[in-house]
Amino acid sequence: MIRLDLRFKTRRVAVFLFVVLCLAPFCPGQAPLAEVYNLRYYTHPNFTRIVVDVGTLREYFSAELRDPQRIYIDIYQAKLNPILREEAIPVRCDYISLVRISQKNPSTVRVVAEVDLAKVVRYQVFHVLDPFRVVIDIYPRPGTPTAAAGKPPQPAQPAKSGYSMARQLGLGIKTIVIDPGHGGSDPGCLDSFGQQEKDTALDISLRLKELLKASSELAVILIRETDIHVPLENRTVIANQNKADIFISVHVNAFRKKDRRGVETFYLNFSPDPGVNELAARENATTTKTIGEMDKIIKKIVQNSKIIESKELAQKIQENLVKCLSRNYTEIKDLGTKGGPFWVLIGSEMPSVLVEVSHLSNAQEAQRLKSGAYRQQIAQGIHEGIMAYIQSLGKG
Ligand SMILES: [Zn+2]
Numbered sequence: 001m002i003r004l005d006l007r008f009k010t011r012r013v014a015v016f017l018f019v020v021l022c023l024a025p026f027c028p029g030q031a032p033l034a035e036v037y038n039l040r041y042y043t044h045p046n047f048t049r050i051v052v053d054v055g056t057l058r059e060y061f062s063a064e065l066r067d068p069q070r071i072y073i074d075i076y077q078a079k080l081n082p083i084l085r086e087e088a089i090p091v092r093c094d095y096i097s098l099v100r101i102s103q104k105n106p107s108t109v110r111v112v113a114e115v116d117l118a119k120v121v122r123y124q125v126f127h128v129l130d131p132f133r134v135v136i137d138i139y140p141r142p143g144t145p146t147a148a149a150g151k152p153p154q155p156a157q158p159a160k161s162g163y164s165m166a167r168q169l170g171l172g173i174k175t176i177v178i179d180p181g182h183g184g185s186d187p188g189c190l191d192s193f194g195q196q197e198k199d200t201a202l203d204i205s206l207r208l209k210e211l212l213k214a215s216s217e218l219a220v221i222l223i224r225e226t227d228i229h230v231p232l233e234n235r236t237v238i239a240n241q242n243k244a245d246i247f248i249s250v251h252v253n254a255f256r257k258k259d260r261r262g263v264e265t266f267y268l269n270f271s272p273d274p275g276v277n278e279l280a281a282r283e284n285a286t287t288t289k290t291i292g293e294m295d296k297i298i299k300k301i302v303q304n305s306k307i308i309e310s311k312e313l314a315q316k317i318q319e320n321l322v323k324c325l326s327r328n329y330t331e332i333k334d335l336g337t338k339g340g341p342f343w344v345l346i347g348s349e350m351p352s353v354l355v356e357v358s359h360l361s362n363a364q365e366a367q368r369l370k371s372g373a374y375r376q377q378i379a380q381g382i383h384e385g386i387m388a389y390i391q392s393l394g395k396g
Contacts, residue, residue: 002077009150032133034058035081036109039101041239043093046349049232050099052111052395054078057132069117073125073134076108093298095119095140105233113137119144128233129285130341135233137347140217151394173390175219176212177244178319179344180205181251182356184229186285189254192365197252200369203251204357207379212386232284245314245387247352249344253368255363261362262333263325265318266354267310268346269339283354284343309351311337316392317355317385324381355382 039051046248054075060128062073079092080086080103082287088100097114113136180190188197202224209220221242223235229240239247251262255275271277314337325332335356345352357378358365370372 012314019029033077033079033107034075035216036075036078037081037084037099039084039087039089039111040101041089041091041099042241043091044237044240044347044349046304047137047139047347048091048093048096049233049347050111050113050138052101052109052134053131054133060127062135064115064117066117070112070114071123071125071138071279072110072112073136073137074104074342075109075111078101078106086363093140094144096138105170106332111140114156118132128231133231133233148364173218173242173245173393174275175221175242176246176248177221177223177239177242178205178208179235179239179249181221181249181283181344183227186229187283189252189360191254191360191369193366195360195366195370197254197360200360200375201250201253201290202227203372204375204378206322208250208382210249210381211379211383215383217385232343235344236346236352239352240347240349244350247345247348248317248353248382248386249342249352250382251354251356251381253279253356253359255279255359256361258361258363261331261337261359263318263321263358263366264335265321265337266316266342266345267291267307267314267337267341268342268348268352269307271340272337273338276338279356282342284341299327299338306349306351307339310345310353311339311386312392313351313389314353317353317382319356320385320388321355321378321381323375324384325374328377329374351356357382 007292026140034054034056036052040046040053041050052073052075058078059076060073061076062071064071080101084101086100086102088382089100090098091113095116099111101109101111111134112350115138119140121139122271123136124132125136127134136184151227159343180198181199182198184198186198188201190196205222206225210217219242221238221244223238225231235249236247253260260285266276316333317338322332322334340354341352342354358369360366
């Protein structure tokens with residue numbers, strides 16, 4: 001517990017300082033009250049995620065209290081939307097009894113999670129932008145039941161402690177979740193002719209789904225099959241709920257340097273590369289300043305992530321995508337596989353990658369992306385990469 005305390009103190013200062021620094025240039029006077037409009041949670045085998053939807057960037061402060069034991073977040077310059085009354089929501093897991101939200105004073109909303117800290121190994125508080133929401137992830141000690149008997153909000157399953165032998169042998173890969181990047185009000189990147197990343201990513205993902213269904217018995221789930229907005233943090237939640245074995249997020253790249261071209265595949269990690277962080281900031285709909293703060297969170301998360309498996313999956317997809325495109329097209333540049341701080345990969349319980357299939361900012365690649373044949377070849381390459389990964393598990 002001493003270690004826990006130290007970490008909590010560090011985080012408390014870090015979160016507070018970051019948010020103050022971040023807001024300082026924008027809030028010379030007092031900001032109007034933001035309306036907190038939703039409180040939700042998801043219980044997974046390995047952790048519980050509580051999300052507070054605020055909508056507008058606001059300063060917040062988090063800490064824990066010991067008597068009684070709880071973790072709280074105060075969100076400043078905020079009020080409860082009338083649709084969200086002060087309420088306490090029971091959480092059906094063994095280490096959190098309930099989450100409640102209230103108007104602590106006229107300009108502060110407080111969210112409290114009543115937690116049995118003895119059963120918790122760590123927790124992390126962070127925020128995601130566009131729209132702004134504050135997230136608490138709470139991780140129980142191994143062996144602590146996630147869902148209490150009765151009516152769990154999600155199906156209960158034993159805590160995983162790595163891959164089963166069947167899965168190590170590639171026999172357990174049953175479900176693949178494909179995440180077409182962006183959607184709805186978030187178009188992703190654009191080319192100068194109005195081609196939008198969200199449409200291209202969806203088209204490639206639909207093609208990939210067809211290829212997988214035609215060639216295997218795998219269950220394939222798309223995070224979205226139409227032009228709708230799905231919050232980043234919900235995407236891995238959907239994958240976890242469906243007990244997916246592989247998660248692939250499909251994106252199209254864009255850079256200020258118009259001559260930059262090629263294919264690259266990412267797995268979740270912190271990165272010292274400013275170029276990777278610039279890309280991640282765009283994909284996360286955040287600023288590069290926020291990425292600096294994310295690094296600290298990610299350094300903790302990767303210790304518990306399937307980073308080796310994700311890296312192997314990334315390598316197989318990258319290798320096969322480049323090989324497949326090079327069969328029919330010239331100048332396919334292999335930009336390699338890299339770690340990067342991508343929100344959409346946080347919280348997944350399976351090998352997870354984000355593929356940047358080409359650049360809309362490069363004239364030739366944007367032109368190629370307009371063609372169904374090129375998008376089909378991209379889907380084919382990712383498909384071959386997935387199959388190569390599954391086969392490699394069988395050889396393991
Ligand atoms: Zn994207």
